[in-house]
Amino acid sequence: MEQKEPQSSMSKDINILYNEAVELLKELITTPSFSKEEGDTAALIGKFFALKGIAASRVGNNIFALNEHFDESKPTILLNSHHDTVKPNKGYTLNPFEAIEKEAKLFGLGSNDAGGSLVALIATFLHFYPLQNLNYNLALAATAEEEISGTGGIEMILPFLPKINCAIVGEPTQMQMAVAERGLMVLDCVAHGKAGHAARNEGENALYKAIKDIEWFQNYPFEKNSELLGACKFNVTSIETENKQHNVVPAQCRFIVDVRVNELYSFDELLQIIKANVQSDVTPRSTRLKSTNIALNHPLVQAGTTLGRTYYGSPTTSDKALMPFPALKIGPGDSARSHTADEFIYTNEIKEGIELYIQLLNQLLL
Known part of the structure; x- marks a missing residue:
């Protein structure tokens, strides 16, 4: 009425x-x-x-x-x-x-x-x-x-x-x-390696580990697509190492992931999927914007x-x-x-x- x-x-x-x-x-x-x-x-x-x-x-x-x-x-x-x-x-x-x-x-x-x-x-x-x-x-x-x-x-x-x-x-x-x-979650990710001299091929390159994780974010096939919002999206928007010397293998590599979420996934569900598939430490800045x-x-x-x-x-x-x-x-x-x-x-x-x-x-x- x-x-x-x-x-x-x-x-x-x-x-x-x-x-x-x-x-x-x-x-x-x-x-x-x-x-x-x-x-x-x-x-x-x-x-x-x-x-x-x-x-x-x-x-x-x-x-x-x-x-x-x-x-x-x-x-x-x-x-x-x-x-x-x-x-x-x-x-x-x-x-x-x-x-x-x-x-x-x-x-x-x-x-x-x-x-x-x-x-x-x-x-x-x-x-x-x-x-x-x-x-x-x-x-x-x-x-x-x-x-x-x-x-x-x-x-x-x-x-x-x-x-x-x-x-x-x-x-x-x-x-x-x-x-x-769409919801928004920003992830701070840190890949860990071991410092070493580049000329002697020492250490574990954290940058290479980060690249493997970034490739996972790039290629992950979301199963649940929303009729209104489409699929969730991962976008890696920044990457850096603290090491600025050309001859030192970096022990850490940090990168940021912008996550846009449809109504079919919760942040907790996505975090569980991510942590089960990447080596990097993953920390959400906030889970407020659902x-x-x-x-x-x-x-x-x-x-x-x-x-x-x-x-x-x-x-x-x-x-x-x-x-x-x-x-x-x-x-x-x-x-x-x-x-x-x-x-x-x-x-x-x-x-x-x-x-x-x-x-x-x-x-x-x-």
Whole structure:
């Protein structure tokens, strides 16, 4: 049964919401907010809510707010996106901290990833904020450190939120539904040998041992392939020895493996496979960023399908990986523009995002 949106004189007109969202995004663009340095944008978002008469709380550089008629007896949906950015690359021809609107585009660092999603979700929250008799509660969280998967972001704020039943995570997906994400695990590997003089062919060359292990990573045939995410992937991305002398056989060789995991393998399972097949010592840096998926029969996905949205598996990782509840990644913009020089979002994508977020929540029945 579709939710019938309550009528309220306080509910916002879409055009007003859109204009406010674009103005907020312009302010965010002009306020640098690199990961771990988001204090000014957190203050900006907090001030935005204060001017609306909405009580918002701050935990670290994270801001959250609840709908006006919050009811603990109802399920709660989290609307989440991030306000931190990567640093601008050297290819920029425009000032990354100047919000430039031209040719139906809004240029600026963080405009696409994920400023457009963030302001569209804030606008959606404003639309529903004063409404009574909703079927659910809404919590809005603008979080930090997403770009580095830091512990000062979504993980920090979750203990301060009410019980969350499911979430909408705003990332640039062209408003299609990313129902699954690859997990990420980084491995530090050390091959051990024995130092010796190269001229006398002494010792055990740790570099050769590392190469054998690297060949295993390159050629391992994964048995379980995901329909949404494909096969898991190993990529060796760095190798070095501490020895810089040409005539000394290296006693140690270190290399790094980037592991992208589908939803069919756990990190523990992969680590057992790896350790049974390589000689090197293998140490995971973290096992926090697990592969995630939301069931295709979940009400969020069903609501999106009703609205003509398609679903897919995302190769990128987001804060969805750190959420212990079902989450759907969907938002305006295009992931292909993220982290690129002269980043931009089409302004009509923001308006479409607001409209579709509102329609999605109106369709939803938990």
